[in-house]
Amino acid sequence: MTVRVEKLTRTYRGGTAAVTALSGVDATFGSGTFTAVMGPSGSGKSTLLQCAAGLDRPDDGRVWIGDTEISRMAEAERTALRRDRIGFVFQAFNLIGALTVEENIVLPLRLAGAVPDRAWLAHVVERIGLTERLRHRPAHLSGGQQQRVAIARALATRPDVIFCDEPTGALDSNTAAEVLALLRAVVDEHGQTVVMVTHDPVAASYADRVMVLADGRIVSDTPQPGAARIAERLAVLDRRGAVR
Numbered sequence: 001m002t003v004r005v006e007k008l009t010r011t012y013r014g015g016t017a018a019v020t021a022l023s024g025v026d027a028t029f030g031s032g033t034f035t036a037v038m039g040p041s042g043s044g045k046s047t048l049l050q051c052a053a054g055l056d057r058p059d060d061g062r063v064w065i066g067d068t069e070i071s072r073m074a075e076a077e078r079t080a081l082r083r084d085r086i087g088f089v090f091q092a093f094n095l096i097g098a099l100t101v102e103e104n105i106v107l108p109l110r111l112a113g114a115v116p117d118r119a120w121l122a123h124v125v126e127r128i129g130l131t132e133r134l135r136h137r138p139a140h141l142s143g144g145q146q147q148r149v150a151i152a153r154a155l156a157t158r159p160d161v162i163f164c165d166e167p168t169g170a171l172d173s174n175t176a177a178e179v180l181a182l183l184r185a186v187v188d189e190h191g192q193t194v195v196m197v198t199h200d201p202v203a204a205s206y207a208d209r210v211m212v213l214a215d216g217r218i219v220s221d222t223p224q225p226g227a228a229r230i231a232e233r234l235a236v237l238d239r240r241g242a243v244r
């Protein structure tokens with residue numbers, strides 16, 4: 001499913017000054033593609049993700065998931081669409097400690113009152129390599145395993161799009177690699193659309209494309225050129241930021 005944002009603007013008011021987090025951002029995330037969203041701290045990455053996912057409302061601009069314009073939907077309708085068609089993976093895995101791995105994975109389905117597709121769930125659990133751990137509690141798993149559970153939970157409803165905010169931010173490089181390979185496989189094997197905010201050039205090198213934000217605008221949007229080149233580009237941007 002393609003996600004499209006048009007002229008997205010988001011200003012946070014409150015405190016002494018208004019902060020413009022997004023300033024007229026246009027972007028399309030094609031069906032079955034994996035995009036890394038990068039840029040300095042405060043450049044608007046998380047805000048872009050939240051607006052594109054319908055978790056936050058832009059002040060101006062429009063958002064489509066497939067043919068559905070979510071920016072015009074009422075809150076209840078947006079909540080239902082998020083539940084059915086969008087998956088989320090966050091840096092802090094956000095698993096529920098009192099539930100087992102299996103219960104965490106099927107929770108979105110239970111909340112939606114949906115009948116689980118057992119064959120699909122079995123496939124997802126096998127794909128993330130946690131078949132033996134289904135009855136364990138999250139606290140007994142490593143960070144990488146917990147994030148794999150979070151990805152399985154995001155996949156449980158078979159969403160069209162998965163938004164990830166720093167999914168490997170809390171992981172060491174080996175477990176991060178496993179999680180990134182899994183996201184890559186989700187795109188390649190199932191044609192899901194993945195949009196991932198990351199600070200890490202190595203993480204971004206798993207994507208098809210790298211979009212860089214600075215001051216709420218897209219400053220570069222290219223096929224991913226490899227971790228070393230991504231790191232160089234970010235360093236240039238940081239130096240420019242430093243002289244402003």
Ligand SMILES: Nc1ncnc2c1ncn2[C@@H]1O[C@H](COP(=O)(O)OP(=O)(O)OP(=O)(O)O)[C@@H](O)[C@H]1O
Binds near residue numbers: 012039042044045046
């Ligand atoms: N709820 C909020 N209230 C006020 N200002 C906010 C809020 N959320 C974000 N901002 C501001 O909007 C700007 C963009 O924030 P955003 O979190 O989207 O950036 P980011 O690129 O994801 O940053 P980071 O890499 O540090 O997570 C920042 O200046 C931030 O301080």
